[in-house]
Amino acid sequence: MDNPALAPERQLDTTTVDEAIGYLRSEHADAVSLDDRDGYQGIIIGSGRLLEVARVIRDDLGFDYLSSATAVDYLGAGDHLEMVYHAYRTSGGGALVFKAQTDREKAEIPSLVSVWRGADFQEREAWDLMGIKFPGHHNLQRILMWEGFQGHPLRKDWREAYYEEEQKPFDSRWPGGHVHRAEEKNIFGKNVSYPPDIDLGRLMDTSESAVYQSLGLGVDVERIMDKDGFETNELVVNMGPHHPSTHGVFRMVLTVDGETVTSLEPVMGYLHRNHEKIGERNTYLHNIPFTDRLDYISSMGNNHGYVLAVEQLMSLGRKYNPPTYRSEALRVMMVELSRIVNHLWAIGFWLNDIGAFFTPVLYFVQERERILDFFEAVAGSRMMCNYMRFGGLFGDLPARIKSVSNLTNDRVRDYNTIQFLTEMINERIPRTIDDLERLLTQNEILIERSVGVGVLSRDDAINYSAAGPLLRGSGVAYDIRRAEPYSIYPELDFDIAVEEEGDMYARYRVRVAEMRESVRILKQILPRLEATAGESIWADGKPGAYAPRVPHGEAYGRVENGKGELGYYVVSAGGWGGSSNPWRYHVRAPSFINLTPMGIMSRGHKVADIVGILGSIDIVLGETDR
Amino acid sequence: MYGTGLAKGLMLTLRHFVESYVDDIRYGFRKYHHSTDNFGIRQGTQTKGVITVQYPDEKVAVPERFRFVPFLIVEDEDHPTRAGKDWCTSCGICAKVCPPQCIWIVRGNDPNTGRPVPEPEAFFIDIDICMNCGYCAEYCPFDAIKMDHDYELASYDRTTHHIHDKERLSKPNSYWRSIAPTRAYEEMLARGTWEHKDAAKEARRGAAASRASAPPPAAERPAAPQAQAAASEASASGETAAPAPAAEGATPWTEDEAKREERRRKALERKARRAAKRGS
Numbered sequence: 069m070d071n072p073a074l075a076p077e078r079q080l081d082t083t084t085v086d087e088a089i090g091y092l093r094s095e096h097a098d099a100v101s102l103d104d105r106d107g108y109q110g111i112i113i114g115s116g117r118l119l120e121v122a123r124v125i126r127d128d129l130g131f132d133y134l135s136s137a138t139a140v141d142y143l144g145a146g147d148h149l150e151m152v153y154h155a156y157r158t159s160g161g162g163a164l165v166f167k168a169q170t171d172r173e174k175a176e177i178p179s180l181v182s183v184w185r186g187a188d189f190q191e192r193e194a195w196d197l198m199g200i201k202f203p204g205h206h207n208l209q210r211i212l213m214w215e216g217f218q219g220h221p222l223r224k225d226w227r228e229a230y231y232e233e234e235q236k237p238f239d240s241r242w243p244g245g246h247v248h249r250a251e252e253k254n255i256f257g258k259n260v261s262y263p264p265d266i267d268l269g270r271l272m273d274t275s276e277s278a279v280y281q282s283l284g285l286g287v288d289v290e291r292i293m294d295k296d297g298f299e300t301n302e303l304v305v306n307m308g309p310h311h312p313s314t315h316g317v318f319r320m321v322l323t324v325d326g327e328t329v330t331s332l333e334p335v336m337g338y339l340h341r342n343h344e345k346i347g348e349r350n351t352y353l354h355n356i357p358f359t360d361r362l363d364y365i366s367s368m369g370n371n372h373g374y375v376l377a378v379e380q381l382m383s384l385g386r387k388y389n390p391p392t393y394r395s396e397a398l399r400v401m402m403v404e405l406s407r408i409v410n411h412l413w414a415i416g417f418w419l420n421d422i423g424a425f426f427t428p429v430l431y432f433v434q435e436r437e438r439i440l441d442f443f444e445a446v447a448g449s450r451m452m453c454n455y456m457r458f459g460g461l462f463g464d465l466p467a468r469i470k471s472v473s474n475l476t477n478d479r480v481r482d483y484n485t486i487q488f489l490t491e492m493i494n495e496r497i498p499r500t501i502d503d504l505e506r507l508l509t510q511n512e513i514l515i516e517r518s519v520g521v522g523v524l525s526r527d528d529a530i531n532y533s534a535a536g537p538l539l540r541g542s543g544v545a546y547d548i549r550r551a552e553p554y555s556i557y558p559e560l561d562f563d564i565a566v567e568e569e570g571d572m573y574a575r576y577r578v579r580v581a582e583m584r585e586s587v588r589i590l591k592q593i594l595p596r597l598e599a600t601a602g603e604s605i606w607a608d609g610k611p612g613a614y615a616p617r618v619p620h621g622e623a624y625g626r627v628e629n630g631k632g633e634l635g636y637y638v639v640s641a642g643g644w645g646g647s648s649n650p651w652r653y654h655v656r657a658p659s660f661i662n663l664t665p666m667g668i669m670s671r672g673h674k675v676a677d678i679v680g681i682l683g684s685i686d687i688v689l690g691e692t693d694r
Numbered sequence: 695m696y697g698t699g700l701a702k703g704l705m706l707t708l709r710h711f712v713e714s715y716v717d718d719i720r721y722g723f724r725k726y727h728h729s730t731d732n733f734g735i736r737q738g739t740q741t742k743g744v745i746t747v748q749y750p751d752e753k754v755a756v757p758e759r760f761r762f763v764p765f766l767i768v769e770d771e772d773h774p775t776r777a778g779k780d781w782c783t784s785c786g787i788c789a790k791v792c793p794p795q796c797i798w799i800v801r802g803n804d805p806n807t808g809r810p811v812p813e814p815e816a817f818f819i820d821i822d823i824c825m826n827c828g829y830c831a832e833y834c835p836f837d838a839i840k841m842d843h844d845y846e847l848a849s850y851d852r853t854t855h856h857i858h859d860k861e862r863l864s865k866p867n868s869y870w871r872s873i874a875p876t877r878a879y880e881e882m883l884a885r886g887t888w889e890h891k892d893a894a895k896e897a898r899r900g901a902a903a904s905r906a907s908a909p910p911p912a913a914e915r916p917a918a919p920q921a922q923a924a925a926s927e928a929s930a931s932g933e934t935a936a937p938a939p940a941a942e943g944a945t946p947w948t949e950d951e952a953k954r955e956e957r958r959r960k961a962l963e964r965k966a967r968r969a970a971k972r973g974s
Contacts, residue, residue: 510699
């Protein structure tokens with residue numbers, strides 16, 4: 069692998085993305101063509117020369133950060149599969165979108181893992197769900213589905229077990245909606261088909277041996293002589309899927325030499341529900357509450373990323389009103405509050421993982437509860453907020469956070485919303501962060517436990533597409549709110565939290581600093597809310613339609629969520645197939661991609677540290693497995 | 695010096711320990727007693743003590759916007775003309791916006807003419823599938839479906855209890871006004887009447903017809919107590935809500951059959967076109 073650190077010296081003078089595309093088209097005219105489909109952007113690279121051009125993109129043009137790599141099935145619209153890559157510069161700016169196309173029957177696209185290691189899991193996902201083979205990939209196995217699963221579920225001609233119709237709304241619901249349970253009509257088993265050459269009596273699970281093989285464990289286990297001449301073997305330890313430290317059903321297969329980890333392979337997919345296939349069946353509006361269920365700690369941020377992507381698409385059409393200023397201010401406020409919630413949660417459970425058992429986390433949860441109370445009063449739900457809409461919001465702030473007694477033993481609360489918010493932002497949250505720092509930042513045990521553990525170097529962090537506090541803890545000042553600003557962030561005054569060391573402690577410090585920056589942002593939002601009081605949250609004064617027409621095109625909406633870069637790649641078929649349902653809906657999940665460097669971060673540490681390293685990455689399995 | 699960080703942190707836990715008793719000292723043994731109204735303080739922003747709620751001896755009353763499983767609004771039993779009638783017109787928008795598609799509606803038909811009537815014959819919600827997103831209530835053009843506040847729905851058998859039919863779903867309008875007075879008031883402002891949209895339209899038409907012969911009577915009608923409460927709240931904020939006079943014996947669906955038939959024909963055409971498009 070080339071050393072990406074050398075890249076800047078060779079960089080050409082192509083500051084904008086358009087200039088970069090111009091350079092590629094002039095220098096590699098035979099391989100590169102402009103993607104001139106209606107509403108599409110970027111370039112299409114002939115897959116034969118993809119690897120070569122990708123190196124140019126990284127080294128010569130300086131797009132060192134591969135944010136997203138995903139596949140789209142254009143069945144019925146060219147009948148090809150397409151890999152879509154979004155590469156960015158860590159110095160900021162827009163995306164260089166490049167694509168490679170391949171035949172549906174014999175789908176092969178060269179692997180880019182040798183250029184960006186961050187493509188590793190994403191290519192495995194594309195193989196798993198879309199069936200594209202990546203020659204050159206070191207470990208091309210299914211990642212979300214199990215080995216032995218037949219078919220590739222994101223292909224347009226694949227149908228799920230409880231298949232009813234291609235797209236919602238289903239015709240059976242109205243006007244003749246005689247209710248039935250899906251499992252009664254389609255009991256489990258009817259949809260299972262076996263390939264003809266399989267002998268059910270001799271059915272064997274091959275997935276385990278495949279996992280162990282990827283760790284380099286063949287039949288002959290390597291023999292190690294320790295310093296006293298004892299013959300020792302490497303031991304394989306399975307942590308999870310039911311392990312309290314993994315924050316869900318997540319499994320790590322480690323090989324240990326004594327107590328030192330020599331290699332680690334994350335195994336996931338236990339919570340996989342093919343969110344993206346559901347998303348393609350759904351209408352655009354239907355998807356918003358589904359995004360809540362990805363990273364369920366910060367559902368406001370999930371909503372935001374998705375509505376930004378769809379709003380990008382809608383803005384291509386004629387009938388689109390961007391959200392009002394008040395809407396944007398409310399969105400930013402909600403997202404920043406979720407960021408605080410997310411970081412309190414992340415730090416709390418990371419501390420749990422490394423031994424500060426439950427005292428700190430309960431202190432933080434008290435404040436989180438109050439923020440969730442606020443979400444509940446405004447959006448209607450504590451965690452599954454479903455608050456944002458295309459071009460607006462579900463509703464403005466209520467005048468009072470007020471409850472009405474309904475059930476027996478109900479106790480009533482009644483606060484003025486703005487006063488509640490002001491006291492939270494000016495007093496309680498800063499006080500909690502102060503408490504947190506006093507409790508732990510200088511704690512000697514914590515420092516000894518976390519400094520120098522789980523180090524991710526700056527170059528690796530970029531190359532492995534790490535995002536969020538994981539990236540910024542490694543000294544890369546990359547925050548999408550600054551690198552490619554959205555909403556009203558350009559006018560807000562805040563700093564990017566960065567730490568140089570790249571270890572667990574650095575990530576903890578980044579999270580604490582980010583919470584302080586969030587409070588700073590919230591303090592600037594409050595006067596903006598007062599100034600816009602009475603303004604509608606909808607540009608034309610009335611709520612958006614329930615079935616918005618989304619024009620043909622593609623969009624990649626990304627936000628800086630608590631866990632890192634959350635991106636939504638949405639393709640609208642517009643003219644050629646139902647325009648109120650997305651043709652492709654992909655989630656670039658930070659919890660998923662941040663696990664790519666887990667292996668290199670863990671090498672050489674003790675088993676007990678693995679728990680802490682995983683906690684310091686901060687994953688949520690709802691988002692990892694989708 | 696090694697250990698100062700530790701000691702500082704331990705001082706903080708000590709502070710938290712002491713603060714957790716502040717409320718107990720202030721309220722004595724009456725802290726969790728019904729008559730001691732310290733709940734808002736205990737849960738609020740000024741408290742320093744513990745915020746624990748002793749469920750189920752005490753429950754947090756949920757805010758108005760809270761959403762948990764939809765219900766259908768029917769007119770109160772004491773409504774002069776439409777007692778027990780559905781607000782739902784079975785237009786099907788809730789079934790269309792439902793993300794997990796948990797709403798099933800059988801549109802009503804007039805037994806004599808066979809034409810659809812704006813009233814659901816059957817209405818089912820599978821609450822196992824419902825994801826409590828609130829879209830049905832948000833996009834219902836008739837304010838006929840609302841999200842409930844009763845979150846205690848545990849049952850012993852999901853196969854028999856978790857599909858709510860129309861009978862189980864129906865709750866009186868006064869219930870909605872009691873659990874969400876502010877929102878009911880806002881909806882009234884948007885509709886322009888406390889009555890159902892169609893009933894109000896019918897009433898206006900009836901009033902216009904009677905105006906030709908005689909001056910209309912003053913709008914006087916016994917309102918439900920909750921409605922009065924909401925209305926008094928409304929008048930407190932400087933606005934008055936005049937309930938629309940209800941028309942005698944008016945059934946909204948007997949009006950303008952030709953127009954309705956025309957709409958139905960057009961809708962069927964649209965649907966056929968859509969199906970053809972999808973097939974091609």
